[in-house]
Amino acid sequence: ARCRNWGKWGEADERGTLNYITPDAIVHAARLIRRGALFSLAIPFDSKGPQPAGHPRRFNPIHRMMLTGADYASGALSLPGGVGFSDDMIIMPTHCATQWDALSHCFLDGKMYNGFEATEISSQGARKNSIDKMARGIVGRGVLIDMPRFKSLPWLEPGYAITADDLERAAGAQQVTIGRGG
Numbered sequence: 200a201r202c203r204n205w206g207k208w209g210e211a212d213e214r215g216t217l218n219y220i221t222p223d224a225i226v227h228a229a230r231l232i233r234r235g236a237l238f239s240l241a242i243p244f245d246s247k248g249p250q251p252a253g254h255p256r257r258f259n260p261i262h263r264m265m266l267t268g269a270d271y272a273s274g275a276l277s278l279p280g281g282v283g284f285s286d287d288m289i290i291m292p293t294h295c296a297t298q299w300d301a302l303s304h305c306f307l308d309g310k311m312y313n314g315f316e317a318t319e320i321s322s323q324g325a326r327k328n329s330i331d332k333m334a335r336g337i338v339g340r341g342v343l344i345d346m347p348r349f350k351s352l353p354w355l356e357p358g359y360a361i362t363a364d365d366l367e368r369a370a371g372a373q374q375v376t377i378g379r380g381g
Contacts, residue, residue, distance in 0.1 A: 205313045213332045215302050215312055219380030220339050228340035242296060249296045251357065260291035302328035342377055344369045 208218045242249050250259045264287045270276050271283035294300075302312035303325035309317045315327040346361055347354050349369035355361075370377055 212313055213328045224380035225338050231340055257292045257295045260289050263288050301330035
């Protein structure tokens with residue numbers, strides 16, 4: 200309870216600490232760019248991963264083609280002017296990989312962020328604290344910490360739980376400053 204921000208931005212707030220990402224914080228973050236290096240944070244996202252085999256509730260993404268180049272060539276899809284296309288779909292649990300959770304994702308004693316009742320979530324979706332409140336406004340300074348390097352390991356074993364102490368010590372060792380809103 201001592202760490203709660205409930206009510207800090209008003210009783211109707213559904214953005215939580217995203218309120219710290221102000222226009223000034225975004226401008227500050229943009230000024231920190233020194234080079235345009237790109238690097239991938241990708242993880243396997245196919246029939247082989249990211250879920251381990253035998254997970255009791257989640258499964259890996261299932262990719263299915265609905266229309267292909269062969270369908271076009273066979274005439275199954277005939278549009279004027281020689282136009283054609285392919286189409287596919289992906290079936291997956293929304294939490295089968297790295298995710299952005301809405302503030303409606305977790306409850307404590309029947310309440311979610313800002314004291315809203317857990318019953319505000321139904322099979323139709325979230326009436327409060329839904330993900331759409333995050334659709335605009337997650338822009339700022341990103342903080343990356345190389346935990347395997349800090350621990351002198353080539354990688355972390357699956358299931359390793361990174362603690363707050365791990366983060367604080369690694370950030371200090373790697374001279375990374377963590378701030379509010381950017």
